Amino acid sequence: xxxxxxxxxxxxxxxxxxxxxxxxxxxxxxxxxxxxxxxxxxxxxxxxxxxxxxxxxxxxxxxxxxxxxxxxxxxxxxxxxxxxxxxxxxxxxxxxxxxxxxxxxxxxxxxxxxxxxxxxxxxxxxxxxxxxxxxxxxxxxxxxxxxxxxxxxxxxxxxxxxxxxxxxxxxxxxxxxxxxxxxxxxxxxxxxxxxxxxxxxxxxxxx
Amino acid sequence: xxxxxxxxxxxxxxxxxxxxxxxxxxxxxxxxxxxxxxxxxxxxxxxxxxxxxxxxxxxxxxxxxxxxxxxxxxxxxxxxxxxxxxxxxxxxxxxxxxxxxxxxxxxxxxxxxxxxxxxxxxxxxxxxxxxxxxxxxxxxxxxxxxxxxxxxxxxxxxxxxxxxxxxxxxxxxxxxxxxxxxxxxxxxxxxxxxxxxxxxxxxxxxxxxxxxxxxxxxxxxxxxxxxxxxxxxxxxxxxxxxxxxxxxxxxxxxxxxxxxxxxxxxxxxxxxxxxxxxxxxxxxxxxxxxxxxxxxxxxxxxxxxxxxxxxxxxxxxxxxxxxxxxxxxxxxxxxxxxxxxxxxxxxxxxxxxxxxxxxxxxxxxxxxxxxxxxxxxxxxxxxxxxxxxxxxxxxxxxxxxxxxxxxxxxxxxxxxxxxxxx
Amino acid sequence: xxxxxxxxxxxxxxxxxxxxxxxxxxxxxxxxxxxxxxxxxxxxxxxxxxxxxxxxxxxxxxxxxxxxxxxxxxxxxxxxxxxxxxxxxxxxxxxxxxxxxxxxxxxxxxxxxxxxxxxxxxxxxxxxxxxxxxxxxxxxxxxxxxxxxxxxxxxxxxxxxxxxxxxxxxxxxxxxxxxxxxxxxxxxxxxxxxxxxxxxxxxxxxxxxxxxxxxxxxxxxxxxxxxxxxxxxxxxxxxxxxxxxxxxxxxxxxxxxxxxxxxxxxxxxxxxxxxxxxxxxxxxxxxxxxxxxxxxxxxxxxxxx
Numbered sequence: 001x002x003x004x005x006x007x008x009x010x011x012x013x014x015x016x017x018x019x020x021x022x023x024x025x026x027x028x029x030x031x032x033x034x035x036x037x038x039x040x041x042x043x044x045x046x047x048x049x050x051x052x053x054x055x056x057x058x059x060x061x062x063x064x065x066x067x068x069x070x071x072x073x074x075x076x077x078x079x080x081x082x083x084x085x086x087x088x089x090x091x092x093x094x095x096x097x098x099x100x101x102x103x104x105x106x107x108x109x110x111x112x113x114x115x116x117x118x119x120x121x122x123x124x125x126x127x128x129x130x131x132x133x134x135x136x137x138x139x140x141x142x143x144x145x146x147x148x149x150x151x152x153x154x155x156x157x158x159x160x161x162x163x164x165x166x167x168x169x170x171x172x173x174x175x176x177x178x179x180x181x182x183x184x185x186x187x188x189x190x191x192x193x194x195x196x197x198x199x200x201x202x203x204x205x206x207x
Numbered sequence: 208x209x210x211x212x213x214x215x216x217x218x219x220x221x222x223x224x225x226x227x228x229x230x231x232x233x234x235x236x237x238x239x240x241x242x243x244x245x246x247x248x249x250x251x252x253x254x255x256x257x258x259x260x261x262x263x264x265x266x267x268x269x270x271x272x273x274x275x276x277x278x279x280x281x282x283x284x285x286x287x288x289x290x291x292x293x294x295x296x297x298x299x300x301x302x303x304x305x306x307x308x309x310x311x312x313x314x315x316x317x318x319x320x321x322x323x324x325x326x327x328x329x330x331x332x333x334x335x336x337x338x339x340x341x342x343x344x345x346x347x348x349x350x351x352x353x354x355x356x357x358x359x360x361x362x363x364x365x366x367x368x369x370x371x372x373x374x375x376x377x378x379x380x381x382x383x384x385x386x387x388x389x390x391x392x393x394x395x396x397x398x399x400x401x402x403x404x405x406x407x408x409x410x411x412x413x414x415x416x417x418x419x420x421x422x423x424x425x426x427x428x429x430x431x432x433x434x435x436x437x438x439x440x441x442x443x444x445x446x447x448x449x450x451x452x453x454x455x456x457x458x459x460x461x462x463x464x465x466x467x468x469x470x471x472x473x474x475x476x477x478x479x480x481x482x483x484x485x486x487x488x489x490x491x492x493x494x495x496x497x498x499x500x501x502x503x504x505x506x507x508x509x510x511x512x513x514x515x516x517x518x519x520x521x522x523x524x525x526x527x528x529x530x531x532x533x534x535x536x537x538x539x540x541x542x543x544x545x546x547x548x549x550x551x552x553x554x555x556x557x558x559x560x561x562x563x564x565x566x567x568x569x570x571x572x573x574x575x576x577x578x579x580x581x582x583x584x585x586x587x588x589x590x591x592x593x594x595x596x597x598x599x600x601x602x603x604x605x606x607x608x609x610x611x612x613x614x615x616x617x618x619x620x621x622x623x624x625x626x627x628x629x
Numbered sequence: 630x631x632x633x634x635x636x637x638x639x640x641x642x643x644x645x646x647x648x649x650x651x652x653x654x655x656x657x658x659x660x661x662x663x664x665x666x667x668x669x670x671x672x673x674x675x676x677x678x679x680x681x682x683x684x685x686x687x688x689x690x691x692x693x694x695x696x697x698x699x700x701x702x703x704x705x706x707x708x709x710x711x712x713x714x715x716x717x718x719x720x721x722x723x724x725x726x727x728x729x730x731x732x733x734x735x736x737x738x739x740x741x742x743x744x745x746x747x748x749x750x751x752x753x754x755x756x757x758x759x760x761x762x763x764x765x766x767x768x769x770x771x772x773x774x775x776x777x778x779x780x781x782x783x784x785x786x787x788x789x790x791x792x793x794x795x796x797x798x799x800x801x802x803x804x805x806x807x808x809x810x811x812x813x814x815x816x817x818x819x820x821x822x823x824x825x826x827x828x829x830x831x832x833x834x835x836x837x838x839x840x841x842x843x844x845x846x847x848x849x850x851x852x853x854x855x856x857x858x859x860x861x862x863x864x865x866x867x868x869x870x871x872x873x874x875x876x877x878x879x880x881x882x883x884x885x886x887x888x889x890x891x892x893x894x895x896x897x898x899x900x901x902x903x904x905x906x907x908x909x910x911x912x913x914x915x916x917x918x919x920x921x922x923x924x925x926x927x928x929x930x931x932x933x934x
Contacts, residue, residue, distance in 0.1 A: 020382055024363075028356070050709035053881045148906040149719070149914070149934060152893030157905075159881040169893070177892065179777035183729035186771055189261035189567045192745045192841070254842035254865040255824075256745065262838055265826040325824015325839065325866025328671065332804040332823055339675050339821075341805045347827050348803035409923045410797055410833035486765060562835035563751060563788060564766030 054159035059148065064130060064167045072127075074114030083111040099174040108133060108172070134166040214373045221596045228445070229595075236588045243581005246574045247322060255325060257574040263567035264558040268575045269323035271550035275430065276316040276586075277354065277401045278423060278549065282431020283309035283361070284394035285461055291387050297454035302387075303368055303601060304442070305435055306361045307593045309394075312431075313358045315586035320351075322578050346407055350400040357397045360390055365593070372600040398427050405553065413490035413557045418472055423549075425469035430545035432462045433518075433538035440535070442594060448602040459534055463522035466541060470519055473512075473548075493566075494556040501566060504555060511547030514540040667694075675805065676818040676857065687820075688857070695855075695862055699848040706856045708879045710812035716873050717813070717907040719896035719916070720787065721934040726892055727752050727778040727785035734889030735789075738874060739860040740852055742844030749838065749871045750789040750886065757782050764919070789886075790815065790836035790871035791919065791927030801831035807868075813900070813928055814873045816858035824866040833920050834927075837870045873897075900928065910934070 066072075071093075087104045090096075098104065110118045117125040117133050125133050135142050144150035148163055155161035166172070225233075250257050260267045286305035290298040321327045332338040333351050340348040364386050371378040402423035405414040436455050443450045480491045489498060497503035521527045521537030528534055560566050571579070669690060673679075679687060688705045695703040732750045741747040753769030760768070769786065779785065796815050799808055806822040809815045829837045843865045855861045856876035863869050874884035878897070887895040898905035907930075910916065916930040 021385055050711065051880065053711050053714075144913070144934065147909040147913075149721075149896060149910045150893070152888075152890060153906070154883060154888045156881040157878065157883050157898050161883075177726070179779060180726060180728045180891065182727060182773070182775060182778045183733050185729075185774045186732075186748050186751065187746045188772060189263050189565070192256070192261055254840070256841035261841070262829070262835070265829040265839060320825075323825070325826070325868075326822065329804075329821070329823045332675075332806070332821055339678075339805045341800075341802055344800045345803040345827070347801070347825060351803065404827070408797065408801070408831050409925075410831055489767065558830075560767055562766070562833055563753065563771070564769050565771070565835070 054156065056158060057156065057160045059153065059161045059163045062162045062164050062168060064128060064165050067127070072115075074109075078114040080112050083114075085111065096173050099176070100172065130172065131166045134170075134172070138166075210374050211370070214370050217373060218369075218596050221599050222592045225595070232591065233588070236584045236591070239584030240581050240588065242577050243579075243584060246577025246581060249574050250322070250578065257572060259569055259572040259575065261567055261569075263561035263565045264555065264569040266323070266554050266558070267569050268550070268571040268579055269319045271554040272546075272579060273316050273319040273323070274401055274405075274423075274553060275546055275549040276312045276319065277350075278398055278427030278545070279431045279434055280309045280312035280316065280354075280357065281394040281398040281424070281427045282435070284391045285428050285432050285458070285465075286435070287387055287391055287394075289457065289461070291384065292391075295457075297451045298457065300601070301439060301450055301454060303365055303597050304439060304594055306365050306390075307590055307597060308431070308435055308438060310358065310361050310365065310593065311586045311590040313354060313361070314589055315582050316354065317358075318582045318585060319579075322582065346400055346404040350397070350404055353393070353397050353400050357390075357393050360386060360393055364390065365597070369597055369600050395424065398423050405557065410562060411557045412487035414553075416476075418476060422469065422472045422476070425465055425472060426545045426549055428465040429462055429469055429518075429541050430549075432458045432465075433541045433545075436462075436538045437535060437542075438590070440531075442598065446595075446598045446602070448598055456529055456534070459522050459528050459537070462538070462541065463519065463528065466515065466519045466522065469545075470515060473515075489560060490556045493559050494552055498560070498566065501568065503559070503568070504551060507547055507551050511544050511552060514544030514547070518544060670820065673820050675821050677808075691857070691861065699846075699851050699853075699862075701848065701851065701853050703851070703853045703855060703862075705861060706854070706876055706879075707858075708856070710810050710814075711879065713899075713901055715813040715900045716792065716878060716928065717898060717900035717905075717911075718792070718873070718929045719907050719910045720929065720931050721894040721896070722784065722786065722931050723933040724892045724894035725752075725785040725787060727754055727773070727780075727783070728891060730889045730891060731787060731886035731895065734885045735871070737850060738852055738877075738885035739872070740846055740855070740862050741869070742840065742846060742863075743850070744845045745841060747838045747840070747844070747869070749836075749869075750787055751835070752785055752787045754780070754783050754785055757784055760784060786931075788834055788836070788919070789929075790873075791834050791925065791929040792871075792873060794926035794928060795924060797831040797833065797923075797925055798828035798837060801827045803827060810858075812879070814858075814875055814878075815870075816872055816875065817868060817870065818858065819861060819863050819867045819869070822867040824868065826868065828868055833923050833925060837868050839868050840865050894934075 083106060085106060090105065093105075108117050110116045110124060113124065115127065117127065117130060119125060119133060119136055135145075141150050145163070145166075148161075151164055151169065153161050153163050170177075258267065283302075283305040286298055286302045289295045290302040321330065324330065333340050333348060335342075335352070340352070342348045342352065364383075367378065367383065367386075370376075399420055402420040405411070406416060406419040409415055436458055439450050439455060442448065477491070477495075480488050492498055493501070493503040495505055495508045497505045518537045518541035521533050521540065526533075527537065555569055559568070667690075669686075673687060674683070676684075684707055688707060691705045692703055695705075729752055732748050732752065735741070735749050736743075736747075739749065741749060751771050753766070753771050754773040755764070755769050759765065764786065773780070773783075792813060792815055794809075794813070796807075796809055799815060802808075803825060804821060804823055807815060807817045807828055824839070826839055829839060840863055844863055846862065851862070852860060854876055856872075856879070859872040859875035874882075874886075877884060883897055884895075887897045896906050896910060898907035900907055902908065910932055911930065914932040914934060916932040918927045918930060
């Protein structure tokens with residue numbers, strides 16, 4: 001068979017009309033129709049298992065942390081005698097570093113019944129409800145705290161959940177948060193390797 | 208049907224027939240492919256951690272080269288326009304070779320994507336009907352559809368043309384011209400969707416500009432024809448065929464014009480970016496000047512830009528365009544310049560600094576380079592095999608006994624290309 | 630396209646895939662439980678196209694696979710979204726001290742690879758001076774390593790997936806492997822993802838992470854209570870990201886990061902419930918989102934409490 005030069009003869013239009021172009025177009029159209037993602041992704045109506053959520057729950061206030069048994073109840077050492085109202089450093093309770101604004105001990109602790117705290121109008125507050133005292137000065141915190149926006153919540157966003165009384169997070173004698181040691185920083189991308197279980201050292205880029 | 212089988216067997220026979228040089232060339236390509244296979248095996252075993260891509264720069268050599276190659280593939284239409292739209296014979300002769308370059312480039316591009324995927328065995332998830340492609344929103348899905356369509360189009364065009372040559376049959380003009388003319392907007396569309404992959408992302412301000420689309424088309428129409436000019440000269444020598452110099456010079460002229468457009472768009476980008484001086488300018492700064500202590504890609508940026516400017520001058524001035532040494536130098540320079548602009552200068556500054564401001568300096572790893580070499584070998588092999596058969600069918604006269612081709616009108620065995628007159 | 634037609638086509642497609650899988654399996658003569666190449670896994674359809682029985686089959690296969698791999702009883706949940714729920718998140722920047730306890734609680738809860746390391750949450754440290762005119766992420770440093778935090782003159786900004794209402798990653802994904810669920814969580818089907826990383830390029834917040842090699846989790850640190858779309862152990866070559874602890878939140882629990890934060894900076898709830906914490910802070914605090922100009926509409930709200 002002799003190979004040909006590039007000049008080919010053209011066919012007469014009528015004789016060799018081919019059905020190829022139509023076939024190609026049809027195939028393209030069919031394949032495009034098969035792609036059924038023309039609309040935004042939505043949930044398949046087959047569905048997959050769904051379990052109803054628990055009902056809404058009132059948040060539970062977690063109790064304050066226990067006070068050292070060596071010192072509580074205060075009435076073990078202190079009788080009902082009135083305390084000396086003069087502001088001073090207390091020798092016995094020197095382990096307490098007081099750094100709460102301009103306050104000193106008897107501004108919060110009752111001077112006669114030492115197991116209780118007191119509000120500014122002298123009405124008593126129990127240790128378990130110490131938040132009532134905190135919010136006297138820090139009233140702006142109350143709505144946020146009740147709503148869960150101030151302070152930590154754990155448990156279920158819908159279901160039983162716990163929120164915390166003030167002293168769980170804030171030491172009432174020195175309320176400013178102490179700095180924490182941070183957990184380790186992430187490994188920079190340039191130093192990322194596969195685990196050492198692999199024999200060869202995989203190459204990595206300069207960071 | 209019998210004719211088709213005969214054509215197929217002729218094709219296969221032609222591919223394996225050849226002299227010592229031909230086989231040496233195939234062995235070289237085989238070596239390159241073997242390197243690529245070794246690299247890919249290493250990547251399959253360990254995963255992409257053997258590359259230097261990481262979370263801040265999730266794309267690197269593979270995607271940059273993919274964008275470049277889609278451009279090269281699109282440029283086949285740079286021949287179709289003067290050849291068939293304007294009916295200029297010198298180029299009409301070589302359109303089929305241009306399409307073969309397009310086929311090789313598309314195959315390479317697809318291989319680069321497959322090498323880049325984390326789960327290449329799941330590629331069928333991209334196919335319509337079997338998979339769930341996210342069209343029309345996902346530009347990668349659109350690009351895959353259009354690119355495969357373009358591949359099919361070119362394969363049909365080339366093989367139909369060659370079959371008609373072989374069978375001494377007149378080709379169906381309506382069918383052929385329809386596909387040929389359709390290949391022009393098809394070529395534009397493959398590279399437009401490739402540009403869309405990058406420029407529709409608001410998260411990457413370096414890319415998020417409409418000008419990326421014309422820049423892609425312009426760079427494609429520079430690099431593709433430049434490659435063709437070089438490849439056709441190699442073919443001309445290796446296969447002793449008549450590709451007219453005026454055809455090559457005309458392609459170089461087209462390249463020069465498009466290179467001007469490319470430089471203009473590039474200039475527009477640079478001025479806009481540095482004059483506006485918003486927070487987004489940091490990406491272009493990383494590319495041209497580096498940030499702080501990081502020298503960044505400054506060396507590559509200036510080298511690439513210089514290549515483009517020099518190439519433009521060489522191809523613009525008629526004396527240097529027509530003289531083969533400077534013409535070829537211009538083509539090599541524009542090829543390198545566009546590769547830097549699209550491979551390095553597109554992907555990396557887009558990711559550096561990253562979304563949360565991190566700077567990760569990426570450079571291809573050994574394994575990535577091995578895989579890239581292998582895929583380049585595959586592309587050149589495809590081009591070699593297809594063009595061998597195509598040349599035999601479209602450029603040759605009856606074989607002499609000693610195996611040399613004879614071109615009509617020239618003394619037997621003494622064919623030389625026309626000397627270029629300054 | 631009407632649902633019945635879509636169901637009919639996806640049914641026929643599933644049947645085709647099943648037949649193809651069975652056919653190839655017979656030809657390959659795969660004996661018993663082949664570890665190297667699991668045909669059922671290869672031909673598994675997209676999560677949203679699985680029928681009830683197929684989904685149960687997939688769950689059983691995955692539970693078996695991961696229980697064997699890690700030597701403990703792994704459960705894979707596939708519970709769907711609850712009606713009337715759209716999740717939102719709040720982060721109190723006046724409280725974050727940069728301690729990174731959220732980062733590591735997330736790593737444990739969601740089975741992230743230890744080697745190579747993957748963190749879904751990234752805490753950026755800024756100089757107080759640098760954020761006066763707004764946040765420029767280049768000024769942020771995630772690699773700080775002080776002895777104590779908060780460090781003097783620094784502020785902290787934790788960033789993870791913002792669960793956008795108009796997610797760029799969902800638009801970008803070529804195989805629809807990531808999508809937004811009706812309850813607002815942007816999820817990934819790890820068995821459908823092809824690992825092209827286009828979503829990582831599309832995400833404005835650097836929230837998506839790729840498994841560059843096979844992830845490594847010590848068996849004793851694995852969280853065995855998993856959800857298919859959340860903390861299911863991943864494999865190499867797929868993308869992962871924060872899923873709002875879908876295995877917890879769809880059962881009504883807080884995400885792990887919310888519970889881990891020692892200063893209560895993290896808030897979570899249902900945006901459609903006017904009495905929720907998240908709605909309260911949107912009503913009473915001034916919230917903002919990152920990169921608002923991109924209009925991704927994140928459901929992750931930063932505020933100063």
